Amino acid sequence: MAFIHIPPAVLPPECEELREEVRAFLSKEMPHHRQKKEAAFSFFDPAFSRKLGERGWLGMTWPKQYGGHERSFLERYVVLEELLAVDAPIAAHWVADRQSGDQLIRFGTEEMRTTIVPGIARGEVYFCVGMSEPDAGSDLAGIRSRAERVPEGWRLNGTKIWNSAHHAHYMIALVRTQPAGDSRHAGLSQLLIDLTTPGITIRPILNLRGYVNFNEVHFNDVILPADCLLGKEGAGWKQVSTELGFERSGPERYLSSIELLMQMLNSASPDNERQAVALGRLVCEARTLRRMSIGLTAMFVRREDPGVISAMVKDMGTTFEQRIPEMAAELFDVELGDPASPLAQLAAITIQNAPSFSLRGGSREVLRGMIAKGMGLR
Numbered sequence: 246m247a248f249i250h251i252p253p254a255v256l257p258p259e260c261e262e263l264r265e266e267v268r269a270f271l272s273k274e275m276p277h278h279r280q281k282k283e284a285a286f287s288f289f290d291p292a293f294s295r296k297l298g299e300r301g302w303l304g305m306t307w308p309k310q311y312g313g314h315e316r317s318f319l320e321r322y323v324v325l326e327e328l329l330a331v332d333a334p335i336a337a338h339w340v341a342d343r344q345s346g347d348q349l350i351r352f353g354t355e356e357m358r359t360t361i362v363p364g365i366a367r368g369e370v371y372f373c374v375g376m377s378e379p380d381a382g383s384d385l386a387g388i389r390s391r392a393e394r395v396p397e398g399w400r401l402n403g404t405k406i407w408n409s410a411h412h413a414h415y416m417i418a419l420v421r422t423q424p425a426g427d428s429r430h431a432g433l434s435q436l437l438i439d440l441t442t443p444g445i446t447i448r449p450i451l452n453l454r455g456y457v458n459f460n461e462v463h464f465n466d467v468i469l470p471a472d473c474l475l476g477k478e479g480a481g482w483k484q485v486s487t488e489l490g491f492e493r494s495g496p497e498r499y500l501s502s503i504e505l506l507m508q509m510l511n512s513a514s515p516d517n518e519r520q521a522v523a524l525g526r527l528v529c530e531a532r533t534l535r536r537m538s539i540g541l542t543a544m545f546v547r548r549e550d551p552g553v554i555s556a557m558v559k560d561m562g563t564t565f566e567q568r569i570p571e572m573a574a575e576l577f578d579v580e581l582g583d584p585a586s587p588l589a590q591l592a593a594i595t596i597q598n599a600p601s602f603s604l605r606g607g608s609r610e611v612l613r614g615m616i617a618k619g620m621g622l623r
Contacts, residue, residue: 249620251554253536254543260323267327270300275331288334289412294368297328297335303342304366307350312363318545322496322538329500337412341365344491345372345417348435352476352484357437361415373408374492375418375438376485379461386429386482390420390464392436398471399436401464407605410440410447410460419485422478433481437473444468453597486552493555493612499534499562501602502569505588505595506531509573512588520576527565527572534562553619556612563602563609570595 274296297303305321307313328335346365349357364370381387390403405418416438423432440447444467449457476484506527513520537558544551573592574581581596583589603609617623 249554249557249616251537251540251558252543254319254540256319256323256539260319263320264323264327267302267324271327271331271333275333288332289336290334291337291368293334294338296368297338298366298368303338303368304346304362307346307362307366311350311358312366314366318542319539322542326496326500329497330503332504336409337371338365338368340374340409340413341370341372341415343495344374344488345415347491348417348475348484348488349437351487352435353437354472356472357475370415371409371413373410373413373416373440375405375408375416375462377405377407379404379406385419385485386433388419388421388433390418392420392422392434392469394422394471395468397468399469399473401436401438401467401469404461404463406450406461407459408462409458410462411449411457413440416440416462417475417488419481422481430482432479433485434478435475435481435484436469437475438464438467438469442467442469452601490551490555493559496535496538498559499531499538499565501563502566502595502599503531505573505591506569508588508591509569509576512577523572523576527569530565534558534565538562553616556615556619560603560609560612560616566602567599570599 274293294303301314301316302324304311304313305316305324306318307315309315342365346362349362353361361370365372376385376388378388378390381389388403390401390405392399392401399422401418401420403420405416408416410416418436418438419433420436421432422434425432438445440462444465446463446465448461448463450459450461452458475481506524510524510528513524515521541551541554541558544554570592573588574596577588577592579586579589579592581589581593614623
């Protein structure tokens with residue numbers, strides 16, 4: 246059996262200087278932001294995204310020639326950590342900055358890099374994920390959306406689900422362009438889709454709280470240009486695996502419930518030993534996850550493959566996130582949703598949001614299968 250080791254990493258002094266700069270910015274900007282408490286990092290505010298772009302806090306690690314700033318992944322980590330800690334309204338740019346821009350830089354055409362990526366870095370161009378499909382569950386290789394070559398380029402038919410298309414300009418979609426053959430992973434490709442293209446229908450999906458965070462997107466004989474292909478035809482599985490590494494590795498995988506944990510710490514009684522022990526354990530676990538996440542980020546700096554480790558950190562982080570609202574209900578005698586209790590309101594909202602934590606970025610079962618395989622257990 247192989248062991249998984251995450252080399253420890255320490256944030257350099259320039260990261261802590263940047264942290265103070267970000268905190269000063271947020272202390273000025275956040276009082277003007279009225280949170281609707283829909284779900285973690287789901288608040289859509291284009292003006293706020295543009296301000297981050299003006300500060301150079303989007304596209305931080307990308308080449309300057311494409312609008313980036315060539316800063317380190319550790320510096321980017323610090324910015325993300327501070328934004329998530331205060332529930333900043335980052336939904337507009339989130340997917341584009343986290344993964345789509347990198348995909349375009351790695352696999353896109355030079356025109357995509359020069360015309361679209363700088364807009365992402367400015368906080369003006371938004372993307373959504375085009376992976377999951379109805380009836381496929383967590384079986385990403387079981388997708389049925391299909392694109393075929395036609396004289397105009399590509400004709401696309403199919404459906405994508407659980408995406409933020411209602412706010413996005415583009416989607417990077419994984420679709421089948423060739424027969425699977427002996428491997429279901431073969432014959433898959435990634436396409437860049439302008440969501441204003443005729444034939445696309447976006448249908449909203451209400452969450453438990455009655456908000457629209459996700460959509461089902463239908464493609465009915467959608468004609469896409471020939472140059473919408475990312476990378477090589479048939480190489481989509483390898484490319485999407487790279488994209489999932491970015492999606493699973495960030496601090497959002499353990500910070501989605503952090504505001505509730507802070508509220509629990511503020512509400513705890515100094516004489517309640519049960520609360521002290523339980524909250525102490527949660528804080529220690531959060532600290533450990535943070536160290537693991539920083540170590541994982543340092544792997545990007547060294548250009549190492551984070552695959553199995555990102556799956557492990559994501560699985561452990563979302564398990565931690567889901568346990569926090571459960572502990573709030575156990576430790577505090579409050580009526581969930583009580584308008585007079587900030588703790589009760591936040592606990593009720595987090596409980597409703599928590600089921601999604603272990604689904605986004607890959608379900609718990611899929612991630613644990615990856616971890617077991619990486620450790621030689623299957």
